Amino acid sequence: MKNETLYGEDDGLLIPEVGPWTEDKFDLIRLYCQIFSASMKNKWKRVYVDLYAGSGLCRIKNRSQVLLGSPLIALSVDSPFDRYIFCENNPERFAALKERVEKNYPKQNPHLVPGRFEDHIDQICSMIPSRSLALCFVDPFDCDFDIENLKTISRCAHGVDFLCLLALQMDAKRNVPHYMQPDSKIDRMIGNTTWRARWNNHEDFAKFLASEFAESMSEAGYLKTQLHQMREVKTHDTNVPLYYLAMFSKNQTAFKLWDQVLKYSTPQRGLFD
Numbered sequence: 001m002k003n004e005t006l007y008g009e010d011d012g013l014l015i016p017e018v019g020p021w022t023e024d025k026f027d028l029i030r031l032y033c034q035i036f037s038a039s040m041k042n043k044w045k046r047v048y049v050d051l052y053a054g055s056g057l058c059r060i061k062n063r064s065q066v067l068l069g070s071p072l073i074a075l076s077v078d079s080p081f082d083r084y085i086f087c088e089n090n091p092e093r094f095a096a097l098k099e100r101v102e103k104n105y106p107k108q109n110p111h112l113v114p115g116r117f118e119d120h121i122d123q124i125c126s127m128i129p130s131r132s133l134a135l136c137f138v139d140p141f142d143c144d145f146d147i148e149n150l151k152t153i154s155r156c157a158h159g160v161d162f163l164c165l166l167a168l169q170m171d172a173k174r175n176v177p178h179y180m181q182p183d184s185k186i187d188r189m190i191g192n193t194t195w196r197a198r199w200n201n202h203e204d205f206a207k208f209l210a211s212e213f214a215e216s217m218s219e220a221g222y223l224k225t226q227l228h229q230m231r232e233v234k235t236h237d238t239n240v241p242l243y244y245l246a247m248f249s250k251n252q253t254a255f256k257l258w259d260q261v262l263k264y265s266t267p268q269r270g271l272f273d
Contacts, residue, residue, distance in 0.1 A: 053086040084110035087117040168206035
């Protein structure tokens, strides 16, 4: 693919540190943004939504290498989206992102939303044209988000595909006793409180919750995403699972595009069994 933009340069603004596995994640995002936007060009108005946009740049810990964050990756595709919507809760990261996109991408004129995206659902939906195809990237630090908000966004356009980071190994799997208690954030992420009755203690908790999340998305009209269609990202040194990156769509074409991404990407680790 033509666009190989994944790396940036230190510009003196805030650059948070990340683990080396972040490069794998952003490579997948880069490929899917590239192929999604190019394949739908001249067919639909294309919208990119980033609910946890960050500062726009990040640095791999203990390395000088600077990576473009997901907003700048999406802005750099060969066939730019028709509209960009970036949400960021952290004030310092939001300020850095705002300065970067205004300086480096003035013609794109992205819509920047400060604060928690959950507090601005109506505003976000109002910026997504009903006759459009949207790609929404959901990249939280943990499992603390409400699937109902994603379902609300899904109804804003002709079609909304989601790329979701499911931090199930990083968060849920490490806190099983806590999340077995009523009214946990897993309930909001999964979208129901009945999952506990279905979980067998002998099952892998992260894989179980990934399947439960996929089932909840299918109840909202999305095609069922199977475990083998998710990319598991692991640490590079100890091969410890961190999270799944999963694609959800109501159209089979999106899965064909995602299959191409999985084929052409060169992750540090392969698909999980």
